[in-house]
Amino acid sequence: MSHYARHEHHDFLGATQKALADPPLQAALLRLTGTLMAANRRGYAVLADSDKLRDHAKRIKEHTLAHLDHYLEQLEASVQRVGGQVHWASDAEEARRLVVRIAQKAGCKHAVKSKSMTSEEVHLNPALEQAGIEVVETDFGEFIIQLAGERPSHLVAPAVHHTRESVARVLSQHLGETLPDDPRTLAMTGRRVLRDKFRRADLGITGANFAVAETGTIVLITNEGNGRLTTTCPRVHVALVGLEKVIPRFADLPVFLKLLARAATGQTLSIYTTLITGPRRKGEIDGPEEFHLVLLDNGRSKVLATQFRESLQCIRCGACLNACPVYRRIGGHAYGGVYSGPIGSILTPLYDSLADNPHLPHASSLCGACQAACPVRINIPHMLIGLRELQHRKKRLSGDDLAYWLWKEVLCRPWLYRLALRAARWLLWPLAKDGWLRKLPGPGGGWTQARDFPAPAARSFRQRWRELQ
């Protein structure tokens, strides 16, 4: 078992079938991704120079990754200069151990968390609970799925798979009272319950969207304000941050701020962007007394050395999920990993293993919509093809190989191609009804499982062309 935490269902095809047969999920996915995708396009359209700015952001990331060791050391020095502590976690186990130790050393018993994918990735919550520390997710959607015992299914809308009825059910069960399924009442109930948790909390756990090497600043972005509360009320703050989140200069930050919210939700800025530089200063009455930055590798340096380095440029906006015709149908849980959608189809095989996630590089039509939506223009299709190539190299000769070899041989010989067409027409014609094949025999059955195949025309294009001459 690798250090990369996976979910129980790894049966990608089975999970896909289940998602496709779930009408409420289909409706929720279409609503969410349609809304956010339109917002993404509008966001770029109204931002003057958006193309140049995206190129600029990409170049900053390229540069940073090419000098990552230098910037990590600079980040460490800057955090220490402002009174914070820096810890280095090579893998998930070390990250869990470090965070638990920080909590125990400071005598913390009640942790509040602001949505963090890195903490999902290292399975932090069970480790803290085992150490006798209460952990509460405070993003409203994350709180719901924590109560329901699930995992997030979208980067920015973790509870997209829930309906108002199911949220009411989950919250009612937790509180032992019957709540109406009106979103406002439910959200305000969440405020009341979670505000109590914040008042009691002694440990705040966050990820970070960016970490600025020059100043030691970490940046948290939320719409609800739970990221601010998490870094305001408790006396200890731990930020668990992937090593790829570092950017060089304070002046580089607005480049990404301008792009992130526009790409994610079409907002010019998310409601709250919070820049944290060290613990509270002398004389301040709130904010943490201790600030810990835990830098996480967990497979990232392995990727840094390869042709897949570009995947480390991801700023987790979720735009590629919304744009992807596959994600829009199957949702986040079907991918099995912590990260879903097109970027997850790259990250999960890389951080976990390609052999254990053989379907993910193929969970894409390679249409390129993901790259078009990406604020840093990550060439996701290219990397998916790269992963397929790796799979291919490792495999013995397969049925696919034979089929493609046959295909090539036929295409290289026009007479054979014509013969094959004629044969196909004779063979398939009896199966057709109203110009469509509802069910293909043999391996072709996979195609007609979810869609029809057009019946071959009575006369080929070449025949008709000859007659037109």
Next chain:
Amino acid sequence: MTAARESFLSRVREAVRQGNRAGKAPVLPERGNVGYQGGGNDPVRCFEAECTAAGARVHLMADREAGASCIMALVQAVQARSVVLGQNLILEALDLRRRLASEGIAIVTADGSCLGERHYAADIAITGVDYLIAETGSLVVLARPDNPRSFTLLPPVHVAVAETSQLLPDLFDLFGPDVQPELPSCISFITGPSKTGDIELRLVTGVHGPGEVHVVLVT
């Protein structure tokens, strides 16, 4: 600790070396003017439009006296019994302490050593801001002993008081190349009221932070 650090960094160093193809080390680019949006011909209008679009209410006031009356009307509208009050020169000039006290409203400030019940229980916050950003409609608030980060966060209603001299056209204007070496412990950008869309994309305000944000802008 240091061993963990060393092995971590040497692994990264090796990966950087392996992944950097010869002669292709990308330089850190200078932005020039790319992506600068500015606030248009009328930055005040631009700020007002963006801030309103984000769900906040902007009250443009001709002078400080009108600003003070506007603030008091907002306080009365929520029937506030206690107010957290920030400190800066603009708030000072509005004479809010006297006005609030004469209405019998309790004033909570940053006195004391930590957050207390009175901070959590306040009905409304009145604070200054350090900057406004026209491009995004944002308030920028720097944490300081007399302006704690919680003031703009805990109460259900936030009234921010600003003057047009605090307005910056573009987000980039705040991040100039001459950054002071030591930043405050917390800089908050606030762009509208707290929002969630976690239930069927229905927008609900006030789920964690203030559900109502008013900007009283003295022009």
